[in-house]
Amino acid sequence: MTWHWSSLSVVLAALLLSPLLLGIIPRVKAWFAGRQGQPLFQVYYDLAKLLGKGAVYSTTTTWVFRLGPLLSLSTIAASLLLLPMLEFPATLQFSGDFLLFVYLFAMARFFAILTAMDTGSSFEGMGASREAIFATLTEPALFLSLATLLKHNGTMSLSEVFLSAAPLTGTTMILIAFVLLIVLLAENCRVPVDDPTTHLELTMIHEVMVLDNSGPDLAFITYTASLKLWITSNILAQLLVAPFPEHGALLRPLLAFTTMVLLAMLVGVIESTIARLRLIYVPKLLVGASMLALLGFTIAR
Amino acid sequence: MYEWMDTCLVAILVLDLYILGTSRLIAVIQATIVQGMLLGILPLTVHSQETIHHWILSISVLLSNVFLMPYLAILLIRKVEIRREVEPFLEFTPSLMIGMAIAFISFWIAPYSQKILQLPQHFPRMLMPAAITTAMSGFIILATRRKAVTQVLGYLVMENGIYIWGLTLLDKMPLLVELGVILGIFMTVMVMATVCYRVYLRLGHVNVDELSNLKG
Amino acid sequence: MRDGGVLLWLLLFLPLVGVAVCLVLKSPRKILLTTCGGIFAIGAVAAIAIAIVIIRGTPILAANDWLLLDALSAYHLLVMILTFALTTLFAVRYFGDELRVNHFPTSLARQFSSLWFGIVASIMTVLLSNNLGVMWVGIEATTLVASLLISLHGQPLALEASWKYILLGVVGGTFAFIGTLTVGISTYRLPVETSGCLMWTQLMACAKTLNPEALKIAFIFLLTGYGTKVGLAPMHSWLPDAHSQAPAPVSAIFSGFLLNLSLYCIMRYIPLVEVATNHARWSLRIMVAFGIISIMISAAFILVQHDVKRLLAYHSVEHMGIITMGLGIGGLGVLAGLFHTLNHSVCKTLSFFCAGRLGQLYGTHDMEQLSGVARVAPVWGIGLFASILALIGVAPFAIFMSEFQLVKAALDNRAMWALVFFLFGSSAIFVGALRHAMSMTWGDTAADKSYDKANIIDYVLVLFPLGLLLLLGLWIPEFLWNLIQNAALIVGK
Amino acid sequence: MEIFLIALFVLAVGGATALACSFNARLASWMGAGSAVIGCTLGLIPAVRSLTTEPLTWHSAWPLPYCSFSLKIDALAGFFLIVILGLSLLGALYGGEYLYGYARQRKLGTPWLSFNFLIIGMALTVAADNGLLFLLAWEVMTLSSFLLVIFEHEQAEVRSAGLTYLIAAHIGVAFLILVFLLLSEHASGSMDFAYFLQIHDLQSKTAGIIFFFSIIGFGTKAGFMPFHVWLPDAHPAAPSHVSAIMSGVMIKTGIYGILRILTFLGPPPPWWGGLLVNVGVVSGVLGVWFALAQHDLKRLLAYHSVENIGIIAMGLGIGLLGISYHLPTIAVLGLAGGLLHVMNHAIFKGLLFLGAGAVLQATHTREMDHLGGVGKKMPLTSVVFLIGAVAICGLPPLNGFISEFFIYWASFLGTMQFADSRIIFALAIIVALALIGGLAVACFSKAFSIVFLGEPRNQEHQHIHDPGVAMTIAMVFLAAMCFLVSILVLYCGLPLLGQTIHIVSKLELQQIEYQLAAIVPPLKGLFLISSVVLLSTTFLMLWRKYLLNKRQVGKAVTWDCGYLAPNARMQYTSSSYAQPLVDLNCYILRTRKDVQKPDGYFPQTARFLSHTLDTAMQKLYRPMFEVIARLFNKLMWLQHGYLHIYMLYLVITLLSLFVFYLGIK
Known part of the structure; x- marks a missing residue:
């Protein structure tokens, strides 16, 4: 177990900048729609506003409903400690850290589902059910991608994957990157898996799960969503940036951040150009991603 | 030296065929009485020092096969009011023909069996065919007749065949065992007759093919 | 008394005494209790005999070697007294219930008890005799008595079962007798004295010199014959009928011991055949x-x-x-x-x-x-x-x-x-x-x-x-x- | 060792006394539960001691052929013994109160007798040092648990569960008998394990057969697919504390058996590990998928x-592969993961069954779709159940995560270190564990939320409440253990695990401990992250409290999208929650649906019923038994009732024997 205190700056950056990343997507979508769109910092405004509001709780709910958002946020935030940023290894590094990292996500999801189910609403139940199924199918893809990366670099720690002398390149990298992109879309409930902006509860996943949350709780949930986007795009960005040669300690991390912004824009582009998949096709997409990851694993050396 | 014996045995064999071919029960009983007489004579035709043994055997066979068992059988057919066997599973003519076939086959296999069993050369030639044919005739009656009474008679005939086979051991077997066997056979016939009679009393018939309610 | 021969005689004759006593008594209850007591007495005698065999380690021979109680028969005797003691106790309970509703008159009680003692006597004959012919006689007697016991109450189905049992039993018995005779024939070439040709101990003593082919044929007959009474498939057809129709105590001894008794007879022949055929x-x-x-x-x-x-x-x-x-x-x-x-x-x-x-x-x-x-x-x-x-x-x-x-x-x-x-x-x-x-x-x-x-x-x-x-x-x-x-x-x- | 025997004696006497006291339910409960608690406590002493010292042994002759009363508690046995007796102790405590709830309907003597003998059976199975003693103890265990399964024998399905259970157990035992006899053949006819240990001339074919048979025999008890069919029927049927013990520890005796047999067989060829991995993957993935489709809690x-048995098998399998390929790290990690999961599963599954029992006792139903909102009335039960659910999903920081972590680690190492085509095993485990993780989250989010959250679906459940002291203590203790296991493992578990792994793998102790030491940093990392999560949650909670302090906090009904008359039956049910995932695997799950769709402009009635039966039972065993029954049915004509034909049977037999005679001279 190793501490890298300097990496706390990366964690701080993530905590501060992640709402920005979330704000880019609607902006891109607005561009595509020919509108001006909301300010880039809209998410910050939203968060501040929500934190300043009172709250309404359903009479059905219990302590689970109060605890869920807090626990989700703190687990996701804690997982930042395990996330490296190229030259900045994770704050807390040990072999097998990636497992804890993935399972912290699962933990957050578990409590998000429970929070939704606590309301007794069938809409939220529906959303929770879908969240569970898509997460189930995403995990093998994620793990297979990780297995490919770890095997390629011969390491058991996330921090060493992107720092190795011979990072993953070529076809395998493209495959894995594609898989990770799908994972990103699924984890963050984006088109084509989910449409966060739809107006029909029956078709939503993430948004429908939080129908009954309000005030600070909703702020925490939104912030959690932004952190998730940050983290997933971060990993993908590192994968893409890793092959670039190293020039100074900060260059590649900055490049990676730029990539993350580009990825957020890409998500916006995808959301603008592609329709949401019918729910019964989503499993095919996710299983397909797993297959691609398996293919990547097979051809990787 | 076994002329008398062979003559008796041939007579017994012929009686078997008669029994197989007839439907009248009283005729069957008569035939078994004659068979019993011949069986009684058989031990006396064997030359041996132990004549007392042979005489006792002869007398007890006569007593049981000529008097007691036929008497029982007649008593039984009177009680259950049955005179003849009707419609057996195997008709009389086929039974007769099978009996003939068995007789032929037994003539044919007798020498082989004698060799396998290491019986002496001067063994009575007719003994084994007669024994096999008699026993098998009895079995055919047991297995193909419809009336329980007939089956009792069939058992009698079968035991006659076994008795003939037992003569091979005449000098070796202790008298006590032989008497025990004869007593055993007599008791068997008696018990069969008793049960047969009880069946008649309870059910009003002695048709074996109707005794087929227990299955599975 | 020291060598236990008297005990064997006692075992043979005590049941007959029992028959006599039961025929004299009048009340069904008394008859049942006497039967119970009698069986326990026989059991006690048998236990002593078995104990002698176990302690001394050698067989008891009596009556000029006609009676034999070796480990094999002692073991079966043990099984027998155990099952009979239990079953007789049960019979008292079982028929006692019929007695209460007047389904069990004195005549039936007498019939039951005398047959019960009769079957014990015939079983003793089988277990104690050294002579294979006498053993056969004992088995036949057992079959007869048992068939009467099956139809004790005289119900139609019981009679049917009884008839089936008798017929298959006697046909099997005939086969077994042919086999027994053939075993005797296997000694034909040997200078065995008159009384010895079916004496098991003597046959065992000269088993190596017996005619193996004759013994094999004998065994075929014996197995089919006694096997019918054991209830080995496919000769078992009578067995479910008899067991299901007999009164429960009779079914119990049927299954509990009579089948084993016939198997015991087969056990006596196995070593003969195996030794004669050189353990093939x-x-x-x-x-x-x-x-x-x-x-x-x-x-x-x-x-x-x-x-x-x-x-x-x-x-x-x-x-x-x-x-x-x-x-x-x-x-x-x-x-x-x-x-x-x-x-x-x-x-x-x-x-x-x-x-x-x-x-x-x-x-x-x-x-x-x-x-x-x-x-x-x-x-x-x-x-x-x-x-x-x-x-x-x-x-x-x-x-x-x-x-x-x-x-x-x-x-x-x-x-x-x-x-x-x-x-x-x-x-x-x-x-x-x-x-x-x-x-x-x-x-x-x-x-x-x-x-x-x-x-x-x-x-x-x-x-x-x-x-x-x-x-x-x-x-x-x-x-x-x-x-x-x-x-x-x-x-x- | 004497203490162990005294413990067994206490259990036996206590059980018998409980039976004698069956006229008085209170007395019987006190005797049964009390003796079980005392007995288990006593038994734990030698079990714990055995982990640190030399193996404890006891030998005395026994007048039974091939049998001797030989006991040996080495680290392997001690490990299992601790798990068994520990959970049994809590089960007894819980059962004392739980069973008393049935006192009006039935006598409690027999259940307590069976319960105590179940403990004796399990303890002896693990401690036995003789094959026959092992089998006898095994059967005592089976029989007593059977009696507990048919506790509520008025119900037809309970009887059928008992029937399936006993049949499966018996067929399993047949294979075990063969296993031990084959071993004893190579151990000069003795059934003593001491002789088994000296076997060295075993051909690989024989060893393979023995291993394969023991997978079937022990796997039937452990619940490997497709031998698991008895399990989903029997566990629900038993009283809940017994379900906890059966599911938590009894099925683990199967795992123990496999490990014990492995110690006799010499170095394992790769296909053993491969087989175990396959079995584990199939059991793990399908097991959780079937679980998802159930409505009965x-x-x-x-x-x-x-x-979970599948997960254990995966761990052991990858460990065996590690041994076969001489990769000690993988071997040690895999075995350690499997063994740890044995203990962890006992803890959280015991906890979950006890929690389910508390719900069952309060509401008298196991049907999840009839429950709902239980958490408000039974807060304590809901908290402990949630802890168990988090643990069984393998979520950090609870104990389930740790054992899965070991197995993951071994498999990821496997992807790097195995030769080419063997990687597939490691990969299969990774994918399976990932899938299982997701499905388990789905399944337990469903189970917990349908039962404890939302509104009550049945108005009669208004007056339910948390259970009494004894049941609470048992549940809370187990819940605490879910947290504490990781600390235990970190500070005293690893050297102890080393002993156990040493016995199974026959690797050198030093090397094992060296390998195990690698696990310390991740565990510490886990603690740190957990404390960060805890701290930040607390902070967020306080912050929210501060924020909301001055503001209006409203109460309202759940947002109902404009419906006029919301009621509890409109909530998402367990079957609707699970439907997408169940449909995804419809070819294997074969859920039966009975649908009556709403019809017409003013629909009056509509209905939807779904039921997922066990596919192995429906498509494999039932048809197999039907074929056999049909074949046997064809023999019925043999017994047609006609005496004449019966006589012919005799002659035919005689003639066939003559043919045999002539044929074989």
Whole structure:
């Protein structure tokens, strides 16, 4: 177990900048729609506003409903400690850290589902059910991608994957990157898996799960969503940036951040150009991603 | 030296065929009485020092096969009011023909069996065919007749065949065992007759093919 | 007295005294109690004789070698007195119930008791005689008496069963007699004295010089003949009928000992054939085949059975098959088979007690209607369930132990087919029997069934055999094991 | 060792006394539960001691052929013994109160007798040092648990569960008998394990057969697919504390058996590990998938036992592969993961069954779709159930995560270190564990939320409340253990695990401890992250409290999208929650649906019923038994009732024997 205190700056950056990343997507979508769109910092405004509001709780709910958002946020935030940023290894590094990292996500999801189910609403139940199924199918893809990366670099720690002398390149990298992109879309409930902006509860996943949350709780949930986007795009960005040669300690991390912004824009582009998949096709997409990851694993050396 | 014996045995064999071919029960009983007489004579035709043994055997066979068992059988057919066997599973003519076939086959296999069993050369030639044919005739009656009474008679005939086979051991077997066997056979016939009679009393018939309610 | 010969004579004649006494007595109750007392007295005498054999380690011979009690027969005698003592006690309980509703007049009581003592006498003849011919006579007598016992109440179906049993029994008996004679013929070339040609001890002494071919033919006849009375498939057809129709105490001794008695006769011949054929395992292979067939056929019939006593009857076929297979496997298998004899007898008497008593309470043996017995009559119901569990080989009951040894024997001797069929058959039986047992024991109960208050005898009758089975499954007394081993030495090498 | 025997004695006597006292339910409960608690406590002493010292042994002759009363508690046995007796102790405590709830309907003597003998059976199975003693103890265990399964024998399905259970157990035992006999053949006929240990001339074929048979025999008890069919029926049928013990520890005796047999067989060829991995993957994935489709709370938990046994098998399998390929790290990590999961599963599955039992006792139903909102009335139960659910999903920081972590780690190492084609095993485990993780989250989010959250679906459940002291203590203790296991493992578990792994793998102790030491940093990392999560949650909670302090906090009904008359039956049910995932695997799950769609402009009635039966039972065993029954049915004509034909049987037999005679001279 190793501490890298300097990496706390990366964690701080993530905590501060992640709402920005979330704000880019609607902006891109607005561009595509020919509108001006909301300010880039809209998410910050939203968060501040929500934190300043009172709250309404359903009479059905219990302590689970109060605890869920807090626990989700703190687990996701804690997982930042395990996330490296190229030259900045994770704050807390040990072999097998990636497992804890993935399972912290699962933990957050578990409590998000429970929070939704606590309301007794069938809409939220529906959303929770879908969240569970898509997460189930995403995990093998994620793990297979990780297995490919770890095997390629011969390491058991996330921090060493992107720092190795011979990072993953070529076809395998493209495959894995594609898989990770799908994972990103699924984890963050984006088109084509989910449409966060739809107006029909029956078709939503993430948004429908939080129908009954309000005030600070909703702020925490939104912030959690932004952190998730940050983290997933971060990993993908590192994968893409890793092959670039190293020039100074900060260059590649900055490049990676730029990539993350580009990825957020890409998500916006995808959301603008592609329709949401019918729910019964989503499993095919996710299983397909797993297959691609398996293919990547097979051809990787 | 076994002329008398062979003559008796041939007579017994012929009686078997008669029994197989007839439907009248009283005729069957008569035939078994004659068979019993011949069986009684058989031990006396064997030359041996132990004549007392042979005489006792002869007398007890006569007593049981000529008097007691036929008497029982007649008593039984009177009680259950049955005179003849009707419609057996195997008709009389086929039974007769099978009996003939068995007789032929037994003539044919007798020498082989004698060799396998290491019986002496001067063994009575007719003994084994007669024994096999008699026993098998009895079995055919047991297995193909419809009336329980007939089956009792069939058992009698079968035991006659076994008795003939037992003569091979005449000098070796202790008298006590032989008497025990004869007593055993007599008791068997008696018990069969008793049960047969009880069946008649309870059910009003002695048709074996109707005794087929227990299955599975 | 010192060599115990008198005891053998006593064993032969005491039952006859019993017959005489029972014919004199007038009250059915007294007759039943006298029978009980008589059987216990005979049991005591037998126990002394068995003790002598065990302690001295040599056989008891008497009456100029005509009577013999060696380890094999002593062991079977032990099984016999055990089953008879229990069954007689049960008979008092069973018929006592009929007595209460006046279904058991004096004439019937006399008939029962004299036949009961009669069957004991004939069994003694078989077990104690050294002469194979006398043994045959004893078996025939047993068959006759038993057939009369089956139709004791004279019901139509019982008569039918009785008739079937007699006819198949006497045909089998005839075959067995042919076989016995042929065994005598196998001595033809030998200078055996007159009285010795069917004396088992003398035959064993010169077994090597006997004519093997004659013995093989003899064995074929003997196995078919005695096998019919053992109930080995496919000669078992009479068995389910007789077991299901006989009064429960009769079924109990039928299954508990009469089958074993005929098997005992076969056991006497196995060493003769094997020694004469120079241990070519010729007879043993046939035994294994019969064992397999019996197990498989009984498995088939157990699966579809509706009548509880028929179910138990097919279990008897199965267990006789198992013992036969054990004998056929040889070596340890003989030991297992003999041990199985005791276990099966104790267990089967118990299950017939329970089935009979429950049949009496319910007025039927149909398993569809015999439902929820554990609630209606807990003692008998649980007894039935436990005994069926024991029968199908659940540890720690003793049958598990003997079957375990059988499997070991089969593995040791590489009798793989026997092993496979045994395991398959016994598994099928397990499934079939357990299915019946579960629904019988705990199934839905019709409301009108009266609750039967168990008395102390009931507890003894159920708990004693169960306890014995548990004991034998967990702790075999040394003297018993020695006895079984010595008996096995007589049958096998 | 004497203490162990005294413990067994206490259990036996206590059980018998409880039976004798069955006329008085209170007395019987006190005797049964009390003796079980005392007995287990006593038994734990030698079990714990055995982990640190030399193996404890006891030998005395027994007048039963091939049997001797030989006991040996080495580290392997001690490990299992601790798990068994520990959970049994809590089960007894819980059962004392739980069973008393049935006192009006039935006598409690027999259940307590069976319960105590179940403990004796399990303890002896693990401690036995003789094959026959092992089998006897095994059967005592089976029989007593059978009696507990049919506790509520008025119900037809309970009887059928008992039937299936006993049949499966018996068929399993048949294979075990063969296993031990084959071993004893190579150990000069003795059944003592001491002789088994000296076997060295075993051909690989024989060893393979023995291993394969023991997988079937022990796997039937452990619940490997497709031998698991008894399990989803039997576990729900038993009283809940017994379900906890059956599911938590009894099925683990199967795992123990496999490990014990492995110690006799010498170095394992790769296909053994491969087989175990395959079995584990199939059991794990399908087990959890079947669990997801259930509506019966205890049945759901029972299927999860299949899943967790699958995870254990995966761990052991990858460990064996590590041994075969001489990769000690993988071997040690895999075995350690499997063994740890044995203990962890006992803890959280025991907890979950006890929690389910508390719900069952309060509401008298196991049907999840009839429950709902239980958490408000039974807050304590809901908290402990949630802890168990988090643990069984393998979520950090609870104990389930740790064992899965080991297995993951071994498999990821496997992807790097195995030769080419063998990677597939490691990969299969990774994918399976990932899938299982997701499905388990789905399944337990469903189980917890349908039962404890939302509104009550049945108005009769208004007056339910948390259970009494004894049941609470048992549940809370187990819940605490879910947290504490990781600390235990870190500070005293690793050297102890080393001993156990040493016995199974026969690797050198030093090397094992060296390998195990690698696990310390991740565990510490886990603690740190957990404390960060804890701290930040607390902070967020306080912050929210501060924020909301001055503001209006409203109460309202759940947002109902404009519906006029919302009621509890409109909530998402367990079957609707699971439907997408169940449909995804419809070919294997074969859920039956009975649908009556709403019809017409003013629909009056509509209905939807779904039921997922066990596919192995429906498509494999039932048809197999039917074929056998049909074959056997064809023999029925043999017994047609006609005496004449019966006589011909005799002659035919005679003639065939003559043919045999002539044929074989």
